[in-house]
Amino acid sequence: MKSVIKAVVFDMDGTITVPVLDFSLIKAEIGVAGDRPLLESVLALDGAERAGAEAILLRHELRAAHDSRLNEGVAETLGALRAAGLKTAILTRNCRVPVDIVLEKHDLHFDAIVTREDSLPKPNPDGLHKVSGIVGVDAEQCIMVGDYEFDILVGHAAGAITVLYAPQGHSFQTVPDFEIRSMLELVGLVRILNEG
Numbered sequence: 001m002k003s004v005i006k007a008v009v010f011d012m013d014g015t016i017t018v019p020v021l022d023f024s025l026i027k028a029e030i031g032v033a034g035d036r037p038l039l040e041s042v043l044a045l046d047g048a049e050r051a052g053a054e055a056i057l058l059r060h061e062l063r064a065a066h067d068s069r070l071n072e073g074v075a076e077t078l079g080a081l082r083a084a085g086l087k088t089a090i091l092t093r094n095c096r097v098p099v100d101i102v103l104e105k106h107d108l109h110f111d112a113i114v115t116r117e118d119s120l121p122k123p124n125p126d127g128l129h130k131v132s133g134i135v136g137v138d139a140e141q142c143i144m145v146g147d148y149e150f151d152i153l154v155g156h157a158a159g160a161i162t163v164l165y166a167p168q169g170h171s172f173q174t175v176p177d178f179e180i181r182s183m184l185e186l187v188g189l190v191r192i193l194n195e196g
C-alpha cells in the first residue's frame with residue numbers, strides 16, 4: 001500500500017484549541033486600525049510602539065494558553081494518527097511560550113513545532129517548509145489542517161493537501177482540498193487518501 005500522507009500539520013488556535021483570541025479587540029487595545037491582520041499590524045510598527053504592541057499581544061496569547069480547552073476529538077485524533085505511523089506537527093502564528101503552555105496543560109506531543117520565532121508567518125510557505133524539513137516528509141505528503149484562510153493558503157503555497165476544520169462553516173473564498181466539521185474525520189480522510 002502506497003502511503004500518500006506521512007504527516008499532519010495542525011494550526012493551533014481554533015484548530016487544536018477552542019478559539020478564544022479576539023483579534024479585533026487586541027487590535028483596538030494596541031491602537032491599530034484597518035483590515036490588515038493583527039500580527040502584520042504589529043510587525044509594521046517600530047521601536048517602542050512595536051515593543052508595547054508585542055507585549056499586549058503576548059499577554060493575550062499567554063492568557064488564552066492558560067485558559068485553553070481542546071477542541072473535541074483532538075486528543076483521540078492525534079493518538080490515532082500516531083498509531084497509524086504518521087508524524088504530527090504544529091505550525092502557528094503564535095509564539096513558542098503559549099504553545100508550550102498548551103502542550104503541557106493538555107499533555108500533547110508533536111514531532112515538530114514551528115512558531116513565529118522560527119519562520120515567516122502563514123500564509124508564507126516558509127513555516128510549512130521548515131516543518132517538512134524537521135519531520136523529514138515532503139510538503140506534498142503533508143496535510144495542513146486549520147480553521148482559517150491562512151492555513152489553506154499556506155498549504156496551497158507549499159504544495160500540501162489542505163483540510164479546513166470548520167465546525168460552524170466559514171465565510172472566506174479560498175477553497176480547501178477537503179473540509180471537515182469534526183476533528184475525528186481527519187483519521188478516516190487520511191486512511192482513504194493512503195488507500196486510494
Ligand SMILES: [Mg+2]
Binds near residue numbers: 012013014015148
Ligand atoms: Mg487558527
